[in-house]
Amino acid sequence: MTLYNQIIDRGYACLKNPIPFGMLDAHCVEWSQKGTIPLQMVKRTEEVENSLKTIQKYLGEKYIRALFGEYHMDYCDLVNGMDQNVYDWHNDYEPNKVNLGILLYYTSTDEVTGSGIGFRDPISKIEHAFFYPKEGDVCILNHTEKFEHRVTPQNFPVPRIVASFHYYVNTLN
Secondary structure (H helix, E strand, O other): OOHHHHHHHHOEEEEEOHHHHOOOOHHHOOEOOOOOOOEEEEOOOHHHHHHHHHHHHHHHHHHHHHHHOOOEEEEEEEEEEOOHHHHOOEOOOEOOOEOEEEEEEOOOOEOOOEOOEEEEOOOOOOEEEEEOOOOOEEEEEEOOOOOEEEEOOEOOOOOOEEEEEEEEOHHHO
């Protein structure tokens, strides 16, 4: 199945590409305090902000333009942990703003740690895909209304460092 077909038909595609991970060392950034939610946000220094924007542009040109043509970039983030809303089935679609996301996984998940990602059809509620992201995975997620996804809870606290980049692609809807 081609990368394009994985995104369109399955709702996601994962691949390996070390280049964007070399643009920002997420293990050497400063984080916010966890507070009551086990989620830390990266402290957005000028260096971090520039690195995130450079990665977002690189990923957009490398994958989105090659697969879908024109796109525009929206928000991006770097987090360690999860907040409660990712455990429920949801979709990150925002009309004319976000319909595709790319996630960079700086840490690994598995059956022991938890934090796997499931995908389903929002109408039939049938889950059709599930995987545990690994360190170095570049995952492209279809955020159109054709798919929902959720993250399973962690079984115990471990680092879960993920960069997320959001885009809008006219030809995807």
